[in-house]
Amino acid sequence: MILHQPEILRQDGHTIVWARIELSVKQENFPETLWYRVPEGYEGNLSLHSDAFLVPGLLAGMQFGEDIEVRGAVSPKLAYHLEEYQYVLHFRMPEDVKPVEIKYHQLKSLNAKPEGVGVTFSGGVDSLFTLWKHLPQNQNILDYQITHGLFILGFDIHFTEKKQYYQLLNSYQLGGERIGISIIPLETNIVQIIVPRLYYPHFYGPILAGCAHVLGGLFKRFYIPSSRDYHQIRIWTSSSDPLSDPLLSSDSLNLIHHGATHRRVEKIVEISRWKFAQDHLRVCFNKEYDESGLNCLRCEKCTRTMVPLYALDVMGEFATFKKPFRTNRDGLWVARKFNPSQGYVPETIQFVREHKPDLLPWLIAATLFGTIRYWLLKMIPGFLKKGLERFGYFVDPLKEENAFEDPAIIQLIRKVSSCF
Amino acid sequence: MIIHQPGIIRQNGYSILWTKIEIEKGTGFFPEYVWYRVPEPYGAYFTTQNDAFLVPGIVCGMVLGEELEVRGNVSPKLAYHLEEYQHILNFRFPDLLQRVNVDYERLAPLAVKPKAVGTTFSGGVDSLFTLWNHLPQNQPDPDYQVTHGLFIKGFDILHTAERNYRLLYDQYVLWADKIGLALIPIETNIVGITHKRLPLSYFHGPHILSCGISLGGLFQRFFMPSSWDYYCLRKKAYSSDPLVDPLLSTETLDIIHHGATHRRGEKIEMIADWELAQNILWVCQEHKFEIAGWNCSRCDKCFRTMIPIFVLGKLDKFKTFAKPIKSNYEGLRWARKFSLRHDFFTEMFPFIKKHKSDFLPWLRGAVFLGIIRNFLVTNMPGFARKWLRRFGYYVTRNEAPDAYEMAEITQIIRDWNDTPPTRNT
Numbered sequence: 001m002i003l004h005q006p007e008i009l010r011q012d013g014h015t016i017v018w019a020r021i022e023l024s025v026k027q028e029n030f031p032e033t034l035w036y037r038v039p040e041g042y043e044g045n046l047s048l049h050s051d052a053f054l055v056p057g058l059l060a061g062m063q064f065g066e067d068i069e070v071r072g073a074v075s076p077k078l079a080y081h082l083e084e085y086q087y088v089l090h091f092r093m094p095e096d097v098k099p100v101e102i103k104y105h106q107l108k109s110l111n112a113k114p115e116g117v118g119v120t121f122s123g124g125v126d127s128l129f130t131l132w133k134h135l136p137q138n139q140n141i142l143d144y145q146i147t148h149g150l151f152i153l154g155f156d157i158h159f160t161e162k163k164q165y166y167q168l169l170n171s172y173q174l175g176g177e178r179i180g181i182s183i184i185p186l187e188t189n190i191v192q193i194i195v196p197r198l199y200y201p202h203f204y205g206p207i208l209a210g211c212a213h214v215l216g217g218l219f220k221r222f223y224i225p226s227s228r229d230y231h232q233i234r235i236w237t238s239s240s241d242p243l244s245d246p247l248l249s250s251d252s253l254n255l256i257h258h259g260a261t262h263r264r265v266e267k268i269v270e271i272s273r274w275k276f277a278q279d280h281l282r283v284c285f286n287k288e289y290d291e292s293g294l295n296c297l298r299c300e301k302c303t304r305t306m307v308p309l310y311a312l313d314v315m316g317e318f319a320t321f322k323k324p325f326r327t328n329r330d331g332l333w334v335a336r337k338f339n340p341s342q343g344y345v346p347e348t349i350q351f352v353r354e355h356k357p358d359l360l361p362w363l364i365a366a367t368l369f370g371t372i373r374y375w376l377l378k379m380i381p382g383f384l385k386k387g388l389e390r391f392g393y394f395v396d397p398l399k400e401e402n403a404f405e406d407p408a409i410i411q412l413i414r415k416v417s418s419c420f
Numbered sequence: 421m422i423i424h425q426p427g428i429i430r431q432n433g434y435s436i437l438w439t440k441i442e443i444e445k446g447t448g449f450f451p452e453y454v455w456y457r458v459p460e461p462y463g464a465y466f467t468t469q470n471d472a473f474l475v476p477g478i479v480c481g482m483v484l485g486e487e488l489e490v491r492g493n494v495s496p497k498l499a500y501h502l503e504e505y506q507h508i509l510n511f512r513f514p515d516l517l518q519r520v521n522v523d524y525e526r527l528a529p530l531a532v533k534p535k536a537v538g539t540t541f542s543g544g545v546d547s548l549f550t551l552w553n554h555l556p557q558n559q560p561d562p563d564y565q566v567t568h569g570l571f572i573k574g575f576d577i578l579h580t581a582e583r584n585y586r587l588l589y590d591q592y593v594l595w596a597d598k599i600g601l602a603l604i605p606i607e608t609n610i611v612g613i614t615h616k617r618l619p620l621s622y623f624h625g626p627h628i629l630s631c632g633i634s635l636g637g638l639f640q641r642f643f644m645p646s647s648w649d650y651y652c653l654r655k656k657a658y659s660s661d662p663l664v665d666p667l668l669s670t671e672t673l674d675i676i677h678h679g680a681t682h683r684r685g686e687k688i689e690m691i692a693d694w695e696l697a698q699n700i701l702w703v704c705q706e707h708k709f710e711i712a713g714w715n716c717s718r719c720d721k722c723f724r725t726m727i728p729i730f731v732l733g734k735l736d737k738f739k740t741f742a743k744p745i746k747s748n749y750e751g752l753r754w755a756r757k758f759s760l761r762h763d764f765f766t767e768m769f770p771f772i773k774k775h776k777s778d779f780l781p782w783l784r785g786a787v788f789l790g791i792i793r794n795f796l797v798t799n800m801p802g803f804a805r806k807w808l809r810r811f812g813y814y815v816t817r818n819e820a821p822d823a824y825e826m827a828e829i830t831q832i833i834r835d836w837n838d839t840p841p842t843r844n845t
Contacts, residue, residue, distance in 0.1 A: 076561050076563060076564075079561070080561060080564055083681075084662070084681055087650070087681040088650070091650050107561065141496045141499065141500055141527060143496060144496075144500050230507070230508070230511050242504070242663060243662060243663040246666060261503075261504055261507040
C-alpha cells in the first residue's frame with residue numbers, strides 16, 4: 001500500500017487536504033483518495049505531513065496485510081510508537097488486523113509550534129464531560145484548558161445528513177462562543193477505510209486521531225473523550241483507550257484519552273447542572289432533529305442518558321429531549337430499545353438506587369421486558385428482517401450510499417489531479 | 421504528608437539529591453530523609469524540581485491515606501496525569517491504595533533541554549532486551565538510541581551488598597564502554613518509604629522511574645524495561661506497565677515502558693547471540709556471588725532463563741551461569757525451585773516445542789514435580805517455616821524495616837542541615 005504525499009486544494013471558502021491511497025490489490029468500496037476539509041480560516045493550521053493519513057491508513061494496511069510505503073513526512077515519535085500500536089491492535093483483535101512493515105521516506109517533526117488545545121466535540125455525554133473538565137473553572141493548568149472543539153461531518157453524522165449537521169454546527173458555535181471555545185467544522189471521508197470492512201465501534205480511534213493530526217499546526221494537545229470507563233475496558237476491546245490513543249501522538253501533538261476514570265452516570269452527574277450541556281446535549285442514534293429537540297427518546301442511547309438525568313431531577317432543565325421523562329412510569333420506555341450488550345445496565349441500576357430508589361421497580365421491570373424484547377429481536381430470521389427493512393426497521397445507516405463520502409469533493413480532487 | 425523542597429549536597433566526589441517527607445499517620449520505620457546519590461559528573465544533572473520525590477511519594481500517600489502537600493516546583497504535565505495515575509492504581513488495588521488530594525505549591529516545567537536517552541540497567545533479560553533494541557544498529561532514530569544506563573543500588577541490590585554491587589558494576593562498565601553506553605551508578609533509599617507497606621514486586625514502577633526523573637537535567641527520554649508482556653498484564657495488574665508508566669512523564673522527560681510486546685522467551689532469543697549479554701547476563705535471585713558465575717543456576721529465575729538459552733543451543737556461550745544445564749535430563753533440576761507464581765512456564769512449552777522438542781518430556785516432568793514441591797512449600801505450617809529459618813530457608817534479604825537505609829548518607833544530610841553557612845546548593 002502506498003500513501004502518497006498530501007496536497008492542498010481550495011474550494012468555496014474551504015481548504016481540502018488530500019492524499020492518494022494505493023492498494024496493491026484492489027478492494028471493493030475502498031476510497032481512492034482520503035481527504036479532510038476545513039474552513040479556509042484554518043488553512044494555516046493544516047499539516048502537510050502524512051501523519052493524518054498514516055494513522056487511519058494503517059488500519060487498511062493491517063487489515064489487508066499489505067506493507068505500507070509512506071511518501072510524505074512522518075513524525076519520528078509517531079513512527080516509533082506505531083510498532084507498539086500495531087502490536088496492541090493485533091493482540092486485541094487478532095482476527096481483524098495484523099502487524100505490517102512501514103517504510104518511511106522521511107521522518108521529520110512538524111515545523112510548527114502549535115498553541116491550541118482541542119477535543120472532538122459531538123455534543124454527547126463523553127465530549128461534554130471532557131470539555132467541562134478542561135474549562136478554566138475546572139482545570140487550573142492553562143496548557144490543559146481546551147480552546148477548540150472539532151465537530152466532524154463524516155463520523156457519527158453522515159454526509160447524507162448535512163442539513164442536520166449544519167443546523168447543529170450553528171448552534172454549537174454560538175454556544176461555544178459563550179464559553180470561549182471555537183467549534184471547528186471538519187469534514188472527512190476517512191471512515192471509508194474501515195466501513196464496511198471492519199467493525200466500526202472497534203476501530204474508530206485512529207479516525208479521531210487522524211482528524212487531530214490534520215490540524216497539526218493548531219493543536220499541541222488533543223483530547224479523545226472516552227466512550228468506555230476502566231471497568232468496561234477490562235472486557236470491551238477497542239482501538240481507542242487510555243493506552244492506545246497516546247501512542248498516536250506526534251512530536252508536536254500530545255494525544256490524551258480522557259474520561260475513562262468516570263462511569264457514564266458519573267459524567268452525567270458532573271455535567272447535569274451545566275447550562276451549556278443542558279442546551280446542547282445530543283446523544284441520539286436516530287438524528288431526527290427538529291425544533292422539538294435533538295434526542296428522540298426512543299433509542300437506546302437516549303434512554304440510557306435520560307434515566308440518570310431524571311433520577312437527578314434535572315430532566316426539566318435539558319432542552320434537547322423531545323419527550324422527556326416526567327414520571328417513574330415513563331421509565332418503562334427503556335424496555336422499548338433496551339440493549340444489554342452495551343453494559344450500562346448495572347451502573348444505571350446502582351445509580352438509580354442511590355439517587356431515586358422509587359424509580360427502581362420501574363427500571364427493573366423495564367430491564368426484564370427489555371431483555372425479552374431484545375432476545376426476540378435477535379431471534380427474528382434474516383428473511384423477515386429483510387422484509388422489515390422497507391418499513392425502516394433493521395436498516396444499517398452505515399451501509400447507506402455515500403454515508404461517508406462527498407462525491408462533489410472526490411470529483412473536484414479528480415479534476416485537479418493528474419493521477420486519475 | 422509534606423514533601424519538602426529538595427536540596428543538593430555535593431561532597432567527596434558525589435552529589436546527593438535529598439528531601440524530607442513528613443508523614444502524619446504512618447507507624448513503624450520511615451526514612452528520616454529520602455535521597456538519590458550519583459558520582460559528581462552526573463550531579464550536575466540533578467534538579468531541585470520535586471518530581472522525583474513526588475512520584476514514589478504519591479504512592480506512599482495513597483497507602484497511608486494522607487493528602488499531599490508538595491513544596492517547590494512540580495511539572496504541570498506530571499501533575500495533570502497524576503490524577504489518572506491515582507485512579508488506575510486505586511482501581512487495580514482498591515484495598516491497598518486510596519486516592520488523595522495533592523496540593524502543589526508551584527507548577528512549572530523544568531527549564532532545561534535534556535538530550536540523553538536512558539534506561540534502567542540491571543543486567544537482566546528485560547533491560548538487556550530494551551538496551552539491544554535501542555542500539556544504533558537496531559534503532560535508526562538517534563533520539564531513541566539509549567545513551568545512558570542507570571544501575572541502581574537500593575533496589576534489588578541492597579546497600580549492605582556493596583561488594584556484589586561493585587563486582588557487577590565493574591564488569592558492566594567495561595562492556596558498556598565497548599558499546600558506547602555511559603553507565604551511571606545511582607544509589608537511593610526511596611524504596612524505604614513504602615517498604616513493609618506495599619509489596620515491592622507490585623510497586624517497583626514509581627521507585628525505578630523516580631531514579632530516571634531525578635536526573636531530569638540529563639534525560640529527554642527514559643525507557644522502563646517491561647517485566648511482563650501483554651499476555652501476563654491481561655491477568656495481573658502492577659504499578660508498571662505500558663499504560664501507567666508514561667503517565668509519569670514530564671514536559672522534558674518522555675517515559676516509555678518498553679518490551680511488553682515480547683514474551684520472555686522471545687527476548688532471550690533476541691539477545692542470545694549478543695556478546696555483551698553472553699558476558700554479563702545477571703538474573704539470579706540468590707545473590708551468591710562468591711560461587712563461580714553470578715547466576716546460581718538453582719533458583720527459579722536462573723532456570724527460567726537458562727532453559728530457553730539451552731534449547732536455543734547457546735548456553736555454552738553464556739559465561740555467567742555457575743552450573744549450566746548440559747543435558748535434557750538436567751532440566752529436571754528446575755523442579756527444585758519451580759514457582760507457579762509468575763506463570764512463565766506456559767509460554768515456555770510452545771517455545772521449546774518450536775526449538776528443541778526432545779526436551780519437552782523433561783520439562784513436563786520438571787513442572788509436574790515442581791508443582792508438587794511448590795504446593796508443599798507454600799503450605800508449610802508457620803512453626804515449621806520458623807524453624808527452617810535457622811537454616812537459611814524462608815529468609816529474605818530485605819526483612820529489616822530499614823533494609824533500604826544507608827546511615828552514612830542520612831548522617832551527611834543531618835550534618836549539612838546543622839551547618840547552614842557552608843551550604844552548597
